[in-house]
């Protein structure tokens with residue numbers, strides 16, 4: 001049983017109310033009910049392997065895991081997902097998340113996907129938002145969302161509703177615990193404080209660290225295309241991005257590549273599936289990270305612990321180039337089945353195109369730049385302005401800058 005708790009909490013940065021988890025496992029002796037929420041905004045990238053690895057652990061420990069596809073949250077966060085695209089993005093996220101989990105060897109039959117709007121529009125939930133809005137001050141709601149909701153010059157009311165709903169989701173999804181990045185901490189604390197006065201129980205909160213971007217320092221972000229590796233990037237693009245990634249020799253601290261080995265590649269290599277009767281169970285095997293190092297630099301090497309890798313890197317026994325080689329190889333292996341599924345399934349491709357309409361209109365429009373003249377410039381101004389502030393008309397077009405420009409231009413063309 002101590003084992004289960006260890007599997008559930010390993011590799012996390014922080015756990016709040018661990019006693020709730022212990023009670024469920026040791027006293028109630030039933031599976032822990034836990035959820036992870038994701039707002040379907042930008043395209044999921046390789047950074048998503050970090051929470052996926054934890055979801056694998058939860059399943060390994062026999063938890064009942066729900067994944068919330070928080071469509072309304074994606075809209076409430078500065079309309080990052082406009083309402084006409086969000087349904088497609090929900091489907092795309094579900095497919096890609098399933099595909100990622102399958103790729104890392106996780107049986108997904110024990111996993112439940114829930115779409116936020118399927119219960120968040122009910123009378124009971126709506127009433128709970130109102131009840132909660134009469135307890136939480138505007139200031140507290142604002143602060144709770146500060147690390148999650150996009151911060152703009154003229155903040156919209158929707159950004160205050162967002163954290164309240166995330167807190168209420170714990171009750172309405174009927175879970176014991178919520179899992180998320182440590183960036184969700186302030187919302188988690190809000191939930192702990194305000195669910196009890198509403199007559200609901202306090203939940204446990206599990207947080208994984210923010211793993212720096214694979215290609216640069218800092219958090220992987222879906223809004224900067226160079227800071228992330230898309231799950232559908234081909235091997236050539238991936239290799240190029242990893243090869244040009246920032247990775248100072250000998251520096252372990254803040255090194256996104258090493259963090260990726262620590263939080264994704266090594267833990268994933270430990271997972272193995274066995275069949276017990278009809279049941280597929282995840283069990284642990286020895287961790288392995290293999291680098292096909294050229295003979296002249298010492299030949300192939302295999303790491304079974306991150307400590308050893310860090311030590312070798314810090315003492316220059318392992319070069320950035322060789323580390324990158326190992327990561328490119330491992331990542332390509334993880335992405336291959338996802339790419340294959342995407343390339344062989346027209347419905348997957350169609351979904352992707354609908355969820356993230358290609359910026360062709362913007363390209364066509366660029367050609368028409370001369371014809372359009374000032375209207376194009378206006379569109380570009382609007383695009384720039386949106387980076388610091390939300391203009392409602394423009395914001396409704398999506399979260400990528402290209403998309404915004406495309407839509408503005410599309411409107412000007414069809415006008």
Ligand SMILES: N[C@@H](Cc1ccc(O)cc1)C(=O)O
Nearest residue numbers: 037038039070073148166169
């Ligand atoms: N806040 C989460 C998404 C989320 C939304 C609602 C929840 O109940 C949980 C999580 C994010 O930043 O992606």
